[in-house]
Amino acid sequence: MMTLEQLEQKVNDLQRQVAELRRDIKPLRPLTHIEETFGMFADDPDFDEMVRLGRQYREQINAEDD
Secondary structure (H helix, E strand, O other), X not given: OOOHHHHHHXXXXXXXXXXXXXXXXXXXXOOOOHHHHOOOOOOOHHHXXXXXXXXXXXXXXXXXXX
């Protein structure tokens, strides 16, 4: 069980971490034209990995159906 002081310290640490995360988050802006989305993931290795994993999953599912 945590003491009151430990709990207060934990809350303070969490508040500081949330403040840091909020500073790092870029505000979202509404897209006004679909063309604004073109190329938004160009040269993004995380997006490329997501595409690769999606393809791998689809191939696995298709292979199981055969």
